[in-house]
Amino acid sequence: MKNMPLQIVKTVLALLLVSQSAGAISVKADPLAAKGCLPRLKVADAEAVIKRFNLAVENARPAEIQTLGTTLKWIETMNDNRPLSRAVRQVLYTYNFQTKIGNSRQDPTHAIINRNGPKNYGENVAQLAHELGHLIGNSDSTGNPNPEDSTYIDYVNHMGPKNYCLVSTYADDNSHEQFAEVFAAFVTRPELIKNNPSRACKKAYEFLSTKLFAATSDAAAVRCLNRQSAIAKRAKLPESPASAAVKEQAATNAPAASAK
Ligand SMILES: [Zn+2]
DSSP states (O other): TTTHHHHHHHHHHHHHOOOOTTTHHHHHHHHHHHHHHSSSOOOOHHHHHHHHHHHEEEEEOOOHHHHHHHHHHHHHTTTTOOOOGGGSSOOOOOEEEEESSOOOOEETTTTEEEOOGGGOGGOHHHHHHHHHHHHHHBBOTTBOOTTTSSSHHHHHHOOOTTTTOOSSTTSSSHHHHHHHHHHHHHOOTTTTTOOOOHHHHHHHHHHHIIISSSTHHHHHHHHHHHHHHHHHTTTOOOOOOOOOOOOOOHOHHOOOOOOO
16 A cells, blocks of 8 residues: 555656657658648549549548548659559558547558547648558559568668668658658658758658659659748748657767668
8 A cells, every 4th residue: 555656656657758759750740741742632633533543531521532632643743643553452442531549550451540639630641641651562563462572672672671761750660660651751741851861861762753653753842842841931830840850860869860
Protein backbone atom coordinates (compact mmCIF):
# COMPACT_ATOMS: atom_id res chain seq x y z
CA MET A 1 0.00 0.00 0.00
CA LYS A 2 2.81 2.36 0.95
CA ASN A 3 4.45 1.88 -2.44
CA MET A 4 1.32 2.47 -4.50
CA PRO A 5 1.66 6.21 -5.15
CA LEU A 6 5.32 5.74 -6.14
CA GLN A 7 4.32 2.97 -8.55
CA ILE A 8 1.68 5.20 -10.10
CA VAL A 9 4.23 8.00 -10.51
CA LYS A 10 6.67 5.54 -12.09
CA THR A 11 4.00 4.27 -14.49
CA VAL A 12 3.00 7.79 -15.51
CA LEU A 13 6.65 8.72 -16.08
CA ALA A 14 7.22 5.57 -18.14
CA LEU A 15 4.14 6.33 -20.26
CA LEU A 16 5.31 9.90 -20.80
CA LEU A 17 8.71 8.68 -21.95
CA VAL A 18 7.15 6.15 -24.34
CA SER A 19 4.80 8.73 -25.82
CA GLN A 20 7.70 11.19 -26.29
CA SER A 21 9.94 8.71 -28.05
CA ALA A 22 7.02 7.55 -30.24
CA GLY A 23 6.28 11.14 -31.20
CA ALA A 24 8.00 11.07 -34.57
CA ILE A 25 6.92 13.88 -36.86
CA SER A 26 5.78 12.70 -40.27
CA VAL A 27 5.34 14.60 -43.54
CA LYS A 28 1.57 14.88 -42.96
CA ALA A 29 2.26 17.21 -39.99
CA ASP A 30 3.54 19.83 -42.43
CA PRO A 31 0.61 22.19 -43.22
CA LEU A 32 1.69 22.68 -46.84
CA ALA A 33 2.18 18.95 -47.41
CA ALA A 34 -1.28 18.42 -45.93
CA LYS A 35 -2.71 20.65 -48.67
CA GLY A 36 -0.51 19.32 -51.49
CA CYS A 37 0.42 20.98 -54.76
CA LEU A 38 -2.97 21.68 -56.36
CA PRO A 39 -6.17 23.48 -55.40
CA ARG A 40 -8.86 20.97 -54.42
CA LEU A 41 -10.68 19.30 -57.35
CA LYS A 42 -14.47 19.21 -57.73
CA VAL A 43 -16.11 15.91 -56.68
CA ALA A 44 -16.87 14.75 -60.27
CA ASP A 45 -13.29 15.40 -61.43
CA ALA A 46 -11.97 13.69 -58.31
CA GLU A 47 -14.15 10.61 -58.96
CA ALA A 48 -12.88 10.41 -62.55
CA VAL A 49 -9.21 10.35 -61.57
CA ILE A 50 -9.85 7.86 -58.73
CA LYS A 51 -11.33 5.56 -61.40
CA ARG A 52 -8.31 5.99 -63.68
CA PHE A 53 -6.12 4.61 -60.86
CA ASN A 54 -8.55 1.65 -60.42
CA LEU A 55 -9.21 2.83 -56.87
CA ALA A 56 -12.47 3.05 -54.94
CA VAL A 57 -13.59 4.78 -51.75
CA GLU A 58 -15.72 3.52 -48.85
CA ASN A 59 -17.37 5.66 -46.17
CA ALA A 60 -15.79 8.80 -47.68
CA ARG A 61 -17.09 12.33 -47.14
CA PRO A 62 -17.25 14.53 -50.27
CA ALA A 63 -14.18 16.50 -49.08
CA GLU A 64 -12.26 13.22 -48.71
CA ILE A 65 -13.16 12.16 -52.27
CA GLN A 66 -11.94 15.58 -53.42
CA THR A 67 -8.70 15.24 -51.42
CA LEU A 68 -7.93 11.77 -52.81
CA GLY A 69 -8.73 12.98 -56.35
CA THR A 70 -6.50 16.02 -55.91
CA THR A 71 -3.63 13.81 -54.66
CA LEU A 72 -3.95 11.53 -57.70
CA LYS A 73 -4.42 14.36 -60.20
CA TRP A 74 -1.11 15.87 -59.11
CA ILE A 75 0.59 12.47 -59.37
CA GLU A 76 -0.69 12.28 -62.97
CA THR A 77 0.59 15.81 -63.62
CA MET A 78 4.04 14.83 -62.37
CA ASN A 79 3.92 11.71 -64.54
CA ASP A 80 3.27 13.28 -67.96
CA ASN A 81 -0.49 13.33 -67.32
CA ARG A 82 -0.82 9.57 -66.88
CA PRO A 83 -1.54 7.47 -63.78
CA LEU A 84 1.60 5.99 -62.28
CA SER A 85 1.60 2.41 -63.60
CA ARG A 86 2.94 0.93 -60.34
CA ALA A 87 -0.06 2.42 -58.49
CA VAL A 88 -2.71 0.86 -60.75
CA ARG A 89 -3.66 -2.65 -59.67
CA GLN A 90 -5.67 -5.16 -61.69
CA VAL A 91 -7.81 -5.81 -58.61
CA LEU A 92 -9.73 -2.82 -57.26
CA TYR A 93 -8.02 -1.22 -54.25
CA THR A 94 -10.17 0.74 -51.78
CA TYR A 95 -9.53 3.72 -49.52
CA ASN A 96 -11.72 3.09 -46.48
CA PHE A 97 -12.27 6.09 -44.19
CA GLN A 98 -12.84 5.45 -40.48
CA THR A 99 -13.74 7.77 -37.63
CA LYS A 100 -11.01 6.35 -35.40
CA ILE A 101 -7.88 7.47 -33.59
CA GLY A 102 -4.63 5.67 -34.44
CA ASN A 103 -2.32 4.92 -37.33
CA SER A 104 -3.74 4.49 -40.80
CA ARG A 105 -2.81 1.10 -42.25
CA GLN A 106 -3.08 -1.27 -45.20
CA ASP A 107 -4.44 -4.71 -45.93
CA PRO A 108 -4.09 -6.45 -49.32
CA THR A 109 -7.11 -4.68 -50.82
CA HIS A 110 -7.61 -1.59 -48.62
CA ALA A 111 -5.93 1.48 -47.22
CA ILE A 112 -7.68 2.19 -43.92
CA ILE A 113 -7.51 5.89 -43.17
CA ASN A 114 -8.23 6.80 -39.54
CA ARG A 115 -9.44 10.38 -39.38
CA ASN A 116 -8.06 11.03 -35.87
CA GLY A 117 -10.70 13.54 -34.83
CA PRO A 118 -9.74 17.17 -35.44
CA LYS A 119 -6.52 16.13 -37.22
CA ASN A 120 -8.84 15.06 -40.02
CA TYR A 121 -6.34 12.89 -41.86
CA GLY A 122 -9.03 11.99 -44.41
CA GLU A 123 -8.50 15.47 -45.87
CA ASN A 124 -4.70 15.42 -45.58
CA VAL A 125 -3.05 15.00 -49.00
CA ALA A 126 0.22 13.80 -47.46
CA GLN A 127 -1.58 11.10 -45.43
CA LEU A 128 -3.39 9.79 -48.52
CA ALA A 129 -0.14 9.96 -50.55
CA HIS A 130 1.79 8.10 -47.80
CA GLU A 131 -0.69 5.20 -48.02
CA LEU A 132 -0.41 5.19 -51.83
CA GLY A 133 3.36 5.00 -51.26
CA HIS A 134 2.83 1.69 -49.43
CA LEU A 135 0.63 0.38 -52.25
CA ILE A 136 3.37 1.26 -54.77
CA GLY A 137 6.09 -0.06 -52.46
CA ASN A 138 4.43 -3.48 -52.38
CA SER A 139 3.92 -3.55 -56.16
CA ASP A 140 6.15 -4.49 -59.07
CA SER A 141 6.47 -2.49 -62.30
CA THR A 142 3.12 -3.84 -63.53
CA GLY A 143 1.37 -2.46 -60.44
CA ASN A 144 0.63 -5.81 -58.79
CA PRO A 145 1.71 -7.05 -55.36
CA ASN A 146 4.98 -8.94 -55.69
CA PRO A 147 7.16 -9.38 -52.61
CA GLU A 148 10.01 -10.84 -54.76
CA ASP A 149 10.22 -7.87 -57.10
CA SER A 150 8.66 -4.93 -55.27
CA THR A 151 9.30 -1.21 -55.54
CA TYR A 152 10.53 -1.34 -51.91
CA ILE A 153 13.32 -3.68 -53.07
CA ASP A 154 14.14 -1.46 -56.09
CA TYR A 155 14.33 1.55 -53.78
CA VAL A 156 16.60 -0.15 -51.22
CA ASN A 157 18.84 -1.43 -54.04
CA HIS A 158 19.11 2.09 -55.38
CA MET A 159 19.79 3.66 -51.97
CA GLY A 160 21.91 0.96 -50.33
CA PRO A 161 20.82 -0.66 -47.03
CA LYS A 162 19.90 1.68 -44.14
CA ASN A 163 20.69 4.73 -46.24
CA TYR A 164 17.81 6.99 -45.35
CA CYS A 165 16.63 10.31 -46.74
CA LEU A 166 15.21 11.97 -43.64
CA VAL A 167 12.28 13.96 -44.99
CA SER A 168 10.69 13.48 -41.56
CA THR A 169 11.61 11.88 -38.27
CA TYR A 170 9.16 9.11 -39.16
CA ALA A 171 11.17 8.24 -42.28
CA ASP A 172 14.01 6.34 -40.63
CA ASP A 173 12.38 3.41 -38.88
CA ASN A 174 12.45 0.92 -41.72
CA SER A 175 12.66 0.78 -45.48
CA HIS A 176 8.87 0.62 -45.95
CA GLU A 177 8.08 3.76 -43.90
CA GLN A 178 11.15 5.43 -45.39
CA PHE A 179 9.85 4.83 -48.94
CA ALA A 180 6.26 5.90 -48.07
CA GLU A 181 7.51 9.13 -46.47
CA VAL A 182 9.91 10.00 -49.30
CA PHE A 183 7.14 9.30 -51.83
CA ALA A 184 4.69 11.48 -49.85
CA ALA A 185 7.23 14.32 -49.67
CA PHE A 186 7.95 14.11 -53.42
CA VAL A 187 4.28 14.52 -54.37
CA THR A 188 3.15 16.95 -51.65
CA ARG A 189 6.13 18.98 -50.36
CA PRO A 190 9.13 18.59 -52.69
CA GLU A 191 11.13 21.13 -50.67
CA LEU A 192 11.65 18.51 -47.96
CA ILE A 193 13.49 16.25 -50.38
CA LYS A 194 14.78 18.46 -53.23
CA ASN A 195 16.34 21.06 -50.93
CA ASN A 196 17.49 18.56 -48.33
CA PRO A 197 21.29 18.76 -48.13
CA SER A 198 21.92 15.06 -47.51
CA ARG A 199 23.37 12.91 -50.27
CA ALA A 200 20.83 10.22 -49.38
CA CYS A 201 18.00 12.62 -50.32
CA LYS A 202 19.68 13.41 -53.65
CA LYS A 203 19.73 9.67 -54.33
CA ALA A 204 16.10 9.30 -53.27
CA TYR A 205 15.10 12.22 -55.51
CA GLU A 206 16.95 10.62 -58.41
CA PHE A 207 15.06 7.34 -57.86
CA LEU A 208 11.68 9.06 -57.82
CA SER A 209 12.26 11.50 -60.67
CA THR A 210 14.01 9.12 -63.07
CA LYS A 211 12.99 5.56 -62.16
CA LEU A 212 9.46 5.90 -60.82
CA PHE A 213 8.00 9.00 -62.50
CA ALA A 214 8.22 10.36 -66.05
CA ALA A 215 10.79 13.03 -66.91
CA THR A 216 8.14 15.74 -66.40
CA SER A 217 8.25 15.17 -62.63
CA ASP A 218 11.21 17.41 -61.84
CA ALA A 219 9.67 20.46 -63.56
CA ALA A 220 6.38 19.75 -61.75
CA ALA A 221 8.17 19.46 -58.40
CA VAL A 222 9.79 22.86 -58.98
CA ARG A 223 6.37 24.32 -59.81
CA CYS A 224 4.94 22.95 -56.55
CA LEU A 225 7.95 24.18 -54.59
CA ASN A 226 7.56 27.73 -55.96
CA ARG A 227 3.81 27.74 -55.35
CA GLN A 228 4.25 26.56 -51.75
CA SER A 229 7.01 29.00 -50.91
CA ALA A 230 4.80 31.86 -52.22
CA ILE A 231 1.91 30.58 -50.04
CA ALA A 232 4.22 30.28 -47.00
CA LYS A 233 5.51 33.82 -47.51
CA ARG A 234 2.03 35.30 -47.96
CA ALA A 235 0.68 33.49 -44.91
CA LYS A 236 3.90 34.19 -42.96
CA LEU A 237 3.96 30.50 -42.01
CA PRO A 238 6.58 29.47 -39.49
CA GLU A 239 8.99 26.74 -40.54
CA SER A 240 7.11 23.46 -40.94
CA PRO A 241 7.34 20.96 -38.06
CA ALA A 242 8.75 18.34 -40.45
CA SER A 243 11.52 20.66 -41.81
CA ALA A 244 12.44 21.80 -38.31
CA ALA A 245 12.58 18.20 -37.08
CA VAL A 246 14.75 17.14 -40.02
CA LYS A 247 17.19 19.99 -39.36
CA GLU A 248 17.36 19.21 -35.65
CA GLN A 249 17.94 15.54 -36.41
CA ALA A 250 20.64 16.34 -38.97
CA ALA A 251 22.44 18.56 -36.44
CA THR A 252 22.39 16.02 -33.62
CA ASN A 253 22.78 12.89 -35.72
CA ALA A 254 24.90 13.82 -38.73
CA PRO A 255 26.00 10.28 -39.67
CA ALA A 256 22.39 9.10 -40.09
CA ALA A 257 21.68 11.92 -42.52
CA SER A 258 24.75 11.47 -44.70
CA ALA A 259 25.02 8.92 -47.48
CA LYS A 260 27.40 5.98 -47.34
ZN1 LIG B 1 3.22 4.02 -43.24
